[in-house]
Each structure stands twice: as structure tokens, then as C-alpha cells.
Amino acid sequence: MNITRDIFERPLVPGLISLILLILLSTLPVYGSDYNVILLTAILMYIILTVSWAIFSGPTGYISLAPAAFFGVGIYTMAILGEPLPLLAVVVIGGLVSFILALIVGALTLRLRGVYFTIFTFGLVVLIKELLLFWEITITGTRGRFIVLESNTTIYYVMLGIFVALMLTTYFIRRSKYGLALQSIGESEEAAAHTGINVTMVKVITFAISAFFMGAAGAIMATRWTYVDPYVAFNPLFSFLPVLMAIFGGMGQLYGPVIGAVIFAYLEEMLLTKFPYFYMLIFGIILVVVILYLPTGLVGLVQKLWKRVSGEQHANT
Amino acid sequence: MLVSILNIVISGLLMGGLYALIAMGLSLQYGVARVLNIAHGEFIMLGAFVTWTLYTVFGINPLVSLAICGPVIFIIGFILYRTLFTRLRISSASSAAFEGNSMLATFGLLFIIQNIALAIWGGDMRGYSYLNFGVNFLGAVFAANRLLALAFAVVIGLAFYIFLARTRLGKAIRAAAQDPAAAGLMGVNINLVLALCFGLGALMAGLAGLLISMCYPIYATMGLEYTIIALIVVVLGGLGSIPGSFIGGFILGLIGSIVSSWQPGLAMAAYYMLFMLLLLVKPTGIMGK
Numbered sequence: 295m296n297i298t299r300d301i302f303e304r305p306l307v308p309g310l311i312s313l314i315l316l317i318l319l320s321t322l323p324v325y326g327s328d329y330n331v332i333l334l335t336a337i338l339m340y341i342i343l344t345v346s347w348a349i350f351s352g353p354t355g356y357i358s359l360a361p362a363a364f365f366g367v368g369i370y371t372m373a374i375l376g377e378p379l380p381l382l383a384v385v386v387i388g389g390l391v392s393f394i395l396a397l398i399v400g401a402l403t404l405r406l407r408g409v410y411f412t413i414f415t416f417g418l419v420v421l422i423k424e425l426l427l428f429w430e431i432t433i434t435g436t437r438g439r440f441i442v443l444e445s446n447t448t449i450y451y452v453m454l455g456i457f458v459a460l461m462l463t464t465y466f467i468r469r470s471k472y473g474l475a476l477q478s479i480g481e482s483e484e485a486a487a488h489t490g491i492n493v494t495m496v497k498v499i500t501f502a503i504s505a506f507f508m509g510a511a512g513a514i515m516a517t518r519w520t521y522v523d524p525y526v527a528f529n530p531l532f533s534f535l536p537v538l539m540a541i542f543g544g545m546g547q548l549y550g551p552v553i554g555a556v557i558f559a560y561l562e563e564m565l566l567t568k569f570p571y572f573y574m575l576i577f578g579i580i581l582v583v584v585i586l587y588l589p590t591g592l593v594g595l596v597q598k599l600w601k602r603v604s605g606e607q608h609a610n611t
Numbered sequence: 612m613l614v615s616i617l618n619i620v621i622s623g624l625l626m627g628g629l630y631a632l633i634a635m636g637l638s639l640q641y642g643v644a645r646v647l648n649i650a651h652g653e654f655i656m657l658g659a660f661v662t663w664t665l666y667t668v669f670g671i672n673p674l675v676s677l678a679i680c681g682p683v684i685f686i687i688g689f690i691l692y693r694t695l696f697t698r699l700r701i702s703s704a705s706s707a708a709f710e711g712n713s714m715l716a717t718f719g720l721l722f723i724i725q726n727i728a729l730a731i732w733g734g735d736m737r738g739y740s741y742l743n744f745g746v747n748f749l750g751a752v753f754a755a756n757r758l759l760a761l762a763f764a765v766v767i768g769l770a771f772y773i774f775l776a777r778t779r780l781g782k783a784i785r786a787a788a789q790d791p792a793a794a795g796l797m798g799v800n801i802n803l804v805l806a807l808c809f810g811l812g813a814l815m816a817g818l819a820g821l822l823i824s825m826c827y828p829i830y831a832t833m834g835l836e837y838t839i840i841a842l843i844v845v846v847l848g849g850l851g852s853i854p855g856s857f858i859g860g861f862i863l864g865l866i867g868s869i870v871s872s873w874q875p876g877l878a879m880a881a882y883y884m885l886f887m888l889l890l891l892v893k894p895t896g897i898m899g900k
Contacts, residue, residue: 578722
């Protein structure tokens with residue numbers, strides 16, 4: 295009895311919840327308003343950026359500030375290839391271009407110490423932006439590009455598809471030997487290397503996988519904006535927000551970054567249009583407070599409270 | 612030909628002086644206090660805007676503002692370290708964890724300071740005209756305010772170097788840079804010295820901001836660009852090496868001026884290329900150990 299319970303009950307409950315959620319999400323355009331569809335697309339985008347950031351940076355502890363670079367590469371892929379090629383193909387190509395860029399960058403830089411890696415990845419965002427600007431101003435003589443629009447429902451479904459693929463990938467990475475290898479790299483890179491893990495390989499591949507999803511999300515998101523230029527596509531905010539959302543949610547669990555992203559994306563939607571400076575100010579204050587008082591994030595806090603409550607129950611009996 | 616080369620070299624040095632000052636501040640904060648301060652540029656912006664306000668509203672000469680801006684920004688930095696970063700340093704498990712956490716905290720600071728500034732001063736470009744006349748130097752003409760900024764940058768930089776090399780407190784700072792734990796055992800009040808370093812770093816950023824406001828237009832979101840330049844110079848000069856940062860600033864200024872004379876849009880991209888190459892080939896920098 296106990297064995298069957300262990301096998302079936304554990305994955306069953308979260309699995310069922312996920313299934314219900316998925317059905318609710320995939321039927322949203324049927325019963326939800328247009329506004330809800332757009333809002334959820336934005337929330338899904340932040341979840342994708344945050345979770346894919348956390349795939350790599352969560353277990354290894356390397357803080358990457360490259361999301362904006364991969365996201366922007368996806369956006370520009372759509373801007374260039376959006377007209378001649380079918381939508382889904384461009385989304386996949388956007389992901390693949392980011393994947394290859396991440397392979398190159400990862401192979402070059404993942405030998406660097408933590409803080410250097412962070413600066414380098416941030417430099418990448420600005421370097422691509424500056425080169426594109428230079429290219430557009432001096433060589434093609436244009437500034438920015440127009441993008442073919444897609445309907446809100448199409449964008450929503452593609453985003454949902456990327457989201458599901460990402461969650462499955464994350465789940466399997468965490469459960470596999472590969473995920474254990476990542477975890478051990480985060481704890482001690484040297485020890486991991488000595489147990490026979492190809493440290494560089496694991497790091498570079500994971501970095502590239504996370505970049506794939508960011509690029510794909512960028513490609514589809516671009517179709518919501520009629521016009522992009524390097525300033526829009528390579529906005530450094532897309533590098534900072536995923537980091538904040540993941541840390542705020544807590545990186546110990548799969549759902550931590552998701553919760554962080556949902557809360558922040560919603561807050562942004564509520565505050566950004568009315569009080570833009572105020573929103574960013576709150577953003578900064580939350581970041582400082584979370585780092586000072588909640589190093590394990592919201593999920594860690596809940597777990598700690600839960601432990602305290604359940605611990606007291608044990609003491610009473 | 613000769614005049615144009617002279618022009619490139621001198622405008623490189625003029626820019627380089629400011630870069631050197633900014634980078635020395637960051638080097639102090641990262642090399643000694645172990646805070647990779649992404650909000651460094653925000654202190655530059657603060658210095659620039661305080662000076663602008665003092666000049667345009669109260670009519671106070673920017674050079675007099677040196678004595679107002681400096682202490683105010685020093686105190687802000689000092690208090691920040693005593694409250695925020697000391698707490699983080701104690702609660703972090705290792706020095707690597709502290710570096711990561713403090714860097715993220717400075718991201719938060721960046722947004723806080725920048726948006727307070729946006730709320731006060733708005734998002735427009737500002738500027739004022741001070742000593743804005745040309746000085747002829749062997750056929751090449753330079754604005755007097757930029758020459759003055761260079762002179763001040765060099766004086767402040769050298770004064771600071773002498774402070775580090777010759778005074779007792781400077782010695783304590785150098786000791787803390789090498790090994791904070793050992794310095795603490797030798798009787799250095801480590802929390803005080805680290806906070807002092809952070810405050811001094813902020814002070815140099817503020818003074819650089821003041822000098823920048825005399826020569827260039829300023830805006831509330833200008834900080835990040837200068838932070839990145841400072842990071843590049845610090846890596847170029849070697850982490851934790853104050854003279855390295857000073858020299859590195861001038862080297863970067865020269866590179867920027869040479870590239871700009873050829874393709875004005877590429878200066879920033881050239882800095883990054885150099886920076887990325889440097890990280891890959893020689894991460895210890897020109898003066899690093």
C-alpha cells in the first residue's frame with residue numbers, strides 16, 4: 295500500500311493541478327476578455343524569462359545579466375525574418391540563434407569568476423545594442439524596423455506553447471542526472487569536476503538551453519509591437535527583471551520563480567502606466583529588502599513559516 | 612595633420628581624466644569594500660544634478676560646490692555601507708556570496724536613486740554654461756571648462772593617492788584591501804575602514820559628476836553608462852589597483868577619442884570589445900597581480 299502511495303500520490307496531485315491550470319489557460323481566449331489575454335501573455339513572457347534564467351543561474355549561482363541580449367536577438371530575428379517565413383518557424387529560429395549565441399558566449403566566458411561573468415554578460419547586451427545602432431545608422435541608414443502584427447490569440451497560444459515546453463524541460467532537467475550535475479557545480483565546481491562531470495560542457499549547454507527559450511519568447515513578443523529599434527529590443531530592464539523576479543520568488547523550488555514572475559508582472563501592469571517612476575522605485579526597494587531579509591525568497595519564507603507551524607504541532611502532541 | 616593628432620590626444624586625455632576619477636572610486640569600492648557598485652553612476656548623476664541645482668537656482672559657483680557636494684555624497688555612501696552592506700557582509704556565508712548579494716543590492720540602489728532623481732528633476736537633458744570659452748593650444752582649441760575639469764581630476768586623483776600611500780588611515784585601507792580578517796586582527800577597525808572606503812568611492816563619483824556637469828549635458832538616467840565605463844577601466848587597470856585605475860582611465864579616454872575621430876558611433880562598442888577581449892585574455896589587467 296505504502297509503495298503504491300509513494301509512486302502514485304506524489305506526482306499525482308501537482309500533476310493534476312498543473313493539468314487543470316493548463317486546461318484553464320488554454321481555453322482562456324474562449325471565455326476571457328481581450329484585456330485578460332494580453333495581460334496573461336505578458337505574465338507568461340515574464341515567467342518564461344524568469345524560469346529560463348533560473349534554469350541556469352539558480353543551481354550554478356552564476357548571475358547572468360544576458361537575458362535582454364537573448365530576448366533582443368529573438369525580437370530582431372522576428373523583425374528580419376517575420377515577413378518571408380511562417381510564424382512558428384521564425385519563433386524556433388529566434389530560439390536557435392539565441393542558443394548558438396549562448397553557446398559561443400558560454401564557451402568563452404564560463405571560465406570567468408562569478409562577478410566577471412556577470413559584467414561580461416551585461417556588456418554583451420550593450421555591445422549588441424551599440425553595434426546594431428551603428429549598423430542601422432551608418433550602413434543601412436534606417437532606424438528601427440516594422441513588424442507584421444499577429445492577433446492577440448495567436449501570440450497567446452504560441453507563448454503558452456513555449457511556456458509548457460519550458461516547464462517540461464525544467465522539470466526533467468531538475469529530475470535527471472544532469473540536474474544533479476548542475477546542482478553539484480553550484481555547490482563546488484572543483485569537487486564536481488573531480489567526480490567526473492564535464493563542468494564546462496554542462497554549464498555551457500544549460501546556458502544555451504535557457505537562451506533558447508528567451509529568444510523564442512522575444513521572437514513571438516515582437517509581433518505585439520509594430521515597431522522595434524535597438525533601444526526597445528535590448529532594453530537592460532529585461533535583464534534585471536528576471537533576476538529580481540526569480541530572487542523574489544525563491545529559487546529553491548520549480549514554482550518559486552513562477553510565483554515571483556506572476557506577482558511582479560501583475561504589479562507592473564497595475565503600477566507602470568499610472569506611476570512609472572514610483573513603480574521602479576518600489577522595484578528597487580523590494581530588491582534591497584528581499585536581499586537583506588529574504589535570501590531564500592517568498593517560497594523559502596513560506597516554507598520556514600510552515601516548518602514553524604508544523605513544528606509546534608509536533609511539540610504539542 | 613599634426614593639429615588633428617594633437618586634438619585627438621588632448622581630447623582623449625580630457626575625457627580620460629574624468630574616467631580615471633570615476634574608476635578610482637569604483638576600484639576603492641570593489642577592491643577594498645568588495646561591493647561591485649552598479650549604482651556608482653547614480654552617485655555621479657547625483658553630484659552632477661546637485662551642482663546644477665546649486666548653480667542655476669542659487670547661483671553657487673561649481674567650484675564652491677566641490678565643498679558642498681563632496682561631504683554630502685560621502686555621508687550618503689558612508690551611511691549606506693554602515694546600514695546596508697555591513698549587515699549583508701555579516702549575514703553572507705562567504706565572501707563570494709557577499710559579492711553576489713551586494714551587487715544585487717546595488718542594482719536595487721540604482722533603481723531607487725535613479726527614480727528619486729527622475730521624480731525630482733524629470734527626464735530632460737540639463738546643462739549650464741560655465742567657463743565656456745575656447746583656449747587655443749598649439750592650434751587646437753579646447754573649452755576652458757574641460758581643461759579645468761582635467762586639472763581638478765588629476766589633482767583629486769593625486770591627492771587621494773598620496774593619502775593612501777602616506778597616511779596612517781591610508782595604510783589601514785591598503786591593509787584591509789589585502790586581507791580584511793588579518794587587518795582586523797592587527798587592530799584596524801574593519802567596519803569603519805570599509806565604510807570609509809565606500810564613502811570615499813561615492814565621494815569621488817560625486818566630484819566626477821560635478822566636473823562632468825561643467826562640460827557635458829546631464830540627465831537623470833546617465834549613470835549606467837558611466838558605471839560601465841568605470842567597470843571597464845577598473846578591469847583594464849587591474850582590480851583593486853588604484854594607480855592602475857588612474858592610468859587605465861587615461862588609456863580608455865585615448866582609445867575612445869581615437870575611435871570617435873574615425874567613427875563617432877563606435878566609441879562605446881569599442882570599449883566593450885576591448886573589455887571583453889581583456890576579460891578573456893588578461894583578466895588581471897595591466898597593473899594586476
